[in-house]
Amino acid sequence: MGIRKWLRSNSKKKNAQTDRMPPPRDEKEISSRLSESMTDLQTMFRDIPDLIVRPFTVKATGAQAVLAFFDGLTDRNAINNNVLQALMHEETVETEIPRIVTVGQVNTASSWSKVESSLFSGLSLLLVDGQAEAYLFDTRGWPQRAIEDPQLEASLKSSHQGFIETxxxxxxxxxxxxxxxxxxxxxxxxxxxxxxxxxxxxxxxxxxxxxxxxxxxxxxxxxxxxxxxxxxxxxxxxxxxxxxxxxxxxxxxxxxxxxxxxxxxxxxxxxxxxxxxxxxxSFASFFQNVDDYSIKWQIASFLRILRFMAFFVTIFLPSTYIGVTSFQYEVIPLQLLLSVGESRGNVPFPPLLEALIMELTLEMLKEAGVRLPAPIGQTVGIVGAIVIGQATVQAGIVSNIMVIVVSLTALASFIIPNYDMSSAIRLIRFPMMIMAALFGLVGVGVGMMVLIGHLVALESLGVPYFASISPLRFADWKDTIIRLPLWKMDKRPLSARPVQETRQGPSHPEGDG
Amino acid sequence: MKKYQFNEITPMQFMFMIHGAQVGIGIFSLPRDLAKIAGTDGWISLLIGWAFALLSSLLIVLVLKKHPDSTLYDLLPRLFGAVIGKLLHVVYALYYAFTFWVTLLASVFVIKIELLPKTPFVIVVLLFALPIYTLAKNQVRVLGRYSELTFWGAIWLLIVYLIPFGHGEWLNFLPVLKDGWKPILSAVQTTTMSFVGFETVFVLYPFLKNPRKAVPCVIGANLLTLLIYGVSVGVCTVFFSPDDLTSYSFPVLKVVKVIEFRFLERFEIIFLIAYLFMLSRVWVFNLYCSLLGSSQLFHRADHRPHLRVVLAVVVLISVFFTPTYEQVDTLEKVLGKIGFYAAFLFPLFLWGYDGLRAKVRKGGAS
Structure with a gap:
């Protein structure tokens, strides 16, 4: 593999360049004299104006001190009320700083490197004159989004909380x-x-x-x-x-x-x-959705089978159409062949080109809709449906059947609940179409062989991608291609490589009830 | 330390791999070849051939059982010394490669006739080189998964194939033994050859996760192969008249032509394409066995460079050599002859030699 080797050698070269790395962290110790530490702090954080440095006197001990924190990464309330208020005004008999400050987490640091990383993660730093140790208070608080409904994995009946950026x-x-x-x-x-x-x-x-x-x-x-x-x-x-x-x-x-x-x-x-x-x-987990577990198991099983069918439809429908229309048209019965021929009659392009035009248009429509704000996004849909669907057929650029094939493919690919998987199979269908245009159905068959060969070779953290299908394990089928009632799934799937295999005891009433 | 433990295959996969290496392109002409020699009694020869194949594959397992964790390639130098061992090693690697080449050539020939009559031979070879490379570059465990998946994925072929039974004439089987035993016995040579492929056990055995299950697996694999051959011979026998049968070159495909749906005609096209998956197993498993031998010969851990060389050579040969029907037939006959030595005689010899050697050693020691 020439290209791979070349890539590898390039990345090696890059690693060898040490100038890429940031300057090494300062391993210097914190001085016990405040004025010295202040100079260190100022040289370390030169040209960083969002670091706020606040000198003051600790009321309880009378020592000079400096509080430093990043504006915006910290919670202002916590700093004002729980740190500064406590240290500057509180009358206490305590002389230990951690006992005075009313913050949940207080750490100490003696090296500047730890101080640096802590400051950046939103902690605030307290340097006290006469002490070689710095205090780090957990005053983290940065701008963050409220918890919202997950966008990509919307659900009907399951929870509506999605992860956020923290x-x-x-x-x-x-x-x-x-x-x-x-x-x-x-x-x-x-x-x-x-x-x-x-x-x-x-x-x-x-x-x-x-x-x-x-x-x-x-x-x-x-x-x-x-x-x-x-x-x-x-x-x-x-x-x-x-x-x-x-x-x-x-x-x-x-x-x-x-x-x-x-x-x-x-x-x-x-x-x-x-x-x-x-x-x-495993491969099968990309076809599952949380909602499967909140609806009746028969419906969930049906939906799962539907998704697996969609997988095949997305990959093989356009290529099969090309293969049949350009090579093995004897496979379809005469009646059907006639209607296909009638529809394709005034289309000037070969099937591959016809399919490529439509499939690429579809991809463009999809991509155009993704990043547009919702009001404009709707226009894309209208453009797609009317202009492209109807007008292209009337203009005789593509056949009616091709429009059906493309729409079915699009529908099928959107059924797959996982975005990465559905993008992958939408990409795969293009090489399949080319194979079909070159070799007809044999090309589709060989393409399928390559696909299966590739899929069985894949592993996820060393676990076979096709676990439970090959190597076959029927016990795992209870929750892969179909979903049986929850009380039947008493073992954990082997594809997760669990140490403890039993998941649950009998949890359904026995007998007629 | 087990040398092959990172590539273990389950007993099921082991069984399907052996079975996969057996059932290939030969099945298409098997009923005709049998009918030519043995008439309608071909199924008896098939049973006898199966018994031979089973016996031979059990011998292989017996020998390898005594030398755990070693393939034939590890075993040969130990048994025969460095020089003869190396020589046999090369012979076997070449044998597997030759099997791969001939089966590929024969398959491409059939596919080309049936499905791609206008495409140049070399292009079809190039086309098939694609999945072969994708598969054979992997290790045994991946091939094991492939064999399992393709077996379950292709089981519908067998079910569909049972449909023509209903259209057949069961009396074709009668009378049994109408010409005596002689034609049946002379057809055994053909049937034993169609079971060739089990000698991949030589290479696959140490990868088996649970070697104790090797014997049932080998029996199972041969039974599966017998089932498939039996169904195809049986269907062809009841479907065609005894004289008709010999006149088609690929009667097995001809039978499928009667299957027709309202939405689908010429079902044999779909059938043949689906059968490609079975064919791919023969190519890939034999090729892998060869590559494992050759890379071991050169002390290379990675067999992929050899794979590229082999595929390049195969494609290159096809540029200059487009076989005719007779040539493919001759090549298959040659393969059959070599296969007889490699898969039947040598295991017997090896078993005897190994047993004698162990006895002599024991005798010497005591």
Whole structure:
């Protein structure tokens, strides 16, 4: 693989350049003399005007002190009322600073490097004359969004809370579902310039230690400037980055994450990102939705089968149409063939071109609608429906049947509940169409073979992508292609690699009732 | 330490892989070839051939059981010394590669005749090189999953194939043994050849997660193959008159032509395309066995460079060599002859040799 080698050598070269890295953190100790520390502080944070430095005298001890914090990253109320008020005016017999300040969390630091990272994460710093230790108060409070309905994974009957951009809040949202001591959190810090706190949530007695270790290994190998959102992190840790298929699920729903953690999977909360990563996952989990569990199981099973059909329709319908119309038209009966021929009669393009025109138009319509504000977005729909659908047929550019094929494909691809998966299969259908145009149905068959070959080779954190289908495990089918009643799912799915397999005891009344 | 433990396959996958390596393009002409020699009694030869194949594959398992955690390639130098061992190693790697090449060629030939008559031969080979590369570049565990998936995914072919039974004439089977045993026995040679493919056990055995299940797996794989061959021979026998049967080159496909739906005609096209998945298993598993041998020969952990070379060579040969029907037939016959030595005689010899060697060693020690 020439290209791959070339890419690798390039990335190596980049790593070798040390000038990319930020200046090393100051390992200097904090001086016990306030004036010295002040100079250090000022040289460290030169040209950073949003750092507020407030000198004052501690009333209880009479010592000189300086409070420093970042404007905007901190909670002003907490600083004014619980720190400054307490230290400057409170009459107490206490002389220890942590006993005077009325803040929940107080830490001490003796090195400037810790002070620096703490200040940036929203803590406030207190330097007291005569003490070589600095106090760090938890006064975090930055602008954040209120909790809203998740946009990408809207649900009808399940909860309407979605994750937001603050990691600690997101963890709290999950904790509301799993109030158990066994849910542990491992924290990693990633990024040399913009440090991102990445927390792995898992059930210690259910999740497999090997899988956790594998994930931590991959996280530790990351050496980048910063992780801006969880999509970037996924790209850095997934098993096969060359595959168009998502190998981790990113969800913005706390209940989804909680249910996956309960099954023994790991959830990775990336601070500053409203999407939580779930791994390891299997192919089938991309076709599931939380709403499946809040409706009757027969309906949920039907919907799941519908989604799997949609998967095949999206990938193979346009290509099969091309294959049949350009090569194996003897497959369709004469009556049908006649109506296809009639419809295609005055279309000047070969089937592939005809299909490409329509499919690309569809993709454009979709992409145009995504980023436009809702009022303008509606016009896109009208343009799509009337202008493109009707007018192109009347103008004789595409056939009626092609419009049907394209609309069906679009519908089918939007049924897939996971956005990454539905994008992947929409992309896959283009190479399939080209294969069909070159080799007819044989091309479609070979394309399917390549697709299956690729999918069976995929792994998510070392767990086969096609777990429960191949390797076959019928017990897991209770919650993959169909959804059986909840009380039947007494074992955790093997694709999550749980240590503790039994999920629940009998929870349904026995007998006729 | 187990050498192959990161690539374990489940007993099910092991079974499907052996079965997958057996059922290939030969099935299309099998009923005709049998009818030519044994008339309507071909099914008896099929049973006998199956018994031979089963016996031979059990011998392979017996030998490998005594040498746990080693493929044939690991075993050969240990049993025969460095020089002869290496030589046999090369012979087997070449044998698997040859099997891959011939089966691919024969499959492409059929596909080209039936579905892509105007496409150049080399282009079709190139087309099939795509899935072969995607699959064969992976390790055994992935191939195991593929075999499992394709088996369940293709099971409907068998069910659909039962439809023509209803249109058939069951009396065609009678009289049994109308020409005595001689034609039946002479057809056994053909039937044993169609079971060839089980010798992939030589390579796959150490990857099996639970080696104790090897024997039932091998029996199961051969049974599955027998079932499929049996159905196809049976359907062709009841469907065509005994004389008719010999006049078609691919009677198995001809049968499917009667299946027709209101919305779908020429069902054999769909059938053949779906059958591609079965064919791909024969190519890929044999190719993988060969690649494992060749990469081991050169002490390489990665078999992908060899895969690229092999595929390039196969495509290159096809540029200059477009086989005719006779040539494909000859190649298949040659493969059958070699297969007889590689899959039937050698395991027997190996079993005897290994047993004798163990006895001599024991005798020497005591």
């Amino acid at each position: 990691g600690s809040q997101n963890i709290a949202l999950v904790r509301r579902y799993i109030d158990n001591r066994e849910m542990k959190i491992k924290v990693h810090r990633i990024g040399a310039r913009g440090t991102t706190q990445v927390s792995i949530l898992y059930l210690a007695d259910v999740a497999k230690p090997e899988v956790l270790r594998e994930l931590e290994d991959r996280l530790q190998k990351i050496n980048v400037d910063s992780i801006l959102n969880s999509g970037e992190l996924v790209e850095l840790i997934e098993d096969n980055p060359y595959s168009p298929f998502p190998q981790f699920i990113t969800s913005e729903r706390p209940d989804t994450v909680a249910s996956q953690i309960l099954q023994g999977r790991l959830a990775v909360v990336v601070d500053r990102s409203p999407a939580v990563i779930i791994c390891p996952v």
